[in-house]
Amino acid sequence: MHSAKYSGLDFKIPPTASDPKKLAAAMVEMAKNPRKSKFTDWSSLFMRTAYGLFPKTVINSTSAALRLLMKEDNNTDTDGNVLTQSKNPMRIYGETILPVQSKKTKKIMLAGLLGAAALVIISKSGKKK
Secondary structure (H helix, E strand, O other), X not given: OHHHHHHOOOXXXXXXXXXXXXXXXXXXXXXHOOOOOOOOOHHHHHHHHHHHHOHHHHHHHHHHHHHHHOOOOOOOOOXXXXXXXXXXXXXXXXXXXXXXXXXXXXXXXXXXXXXXXXXXXXXXHHOOO
């Protein structure tokens, strides 16, 4: 994220951000075949719907989050040079706020979800007597 390099702030990519390559492809497609709207993923649809229902709440919470993120970080090791390329994989995607989950973590989460679903099914079947 060159804007973060230039500003000296330590921005990281939020989990709701769209994939830049998908977004660019959608923009090109919209330029070729104009439509009223297009949602590139579930998060953009969710955010637009939330804004439509609660505009002031979304604006206030977003601005509060940005104010927190934009506090100057004196520990950031950047000289603000936007002419120097970032290292891979941060050239396009940047660093995320949440850590990337390993396959082991995903398997543990799936096992926990399946276990919780099994407990719910067992408890529901026991109450029918």
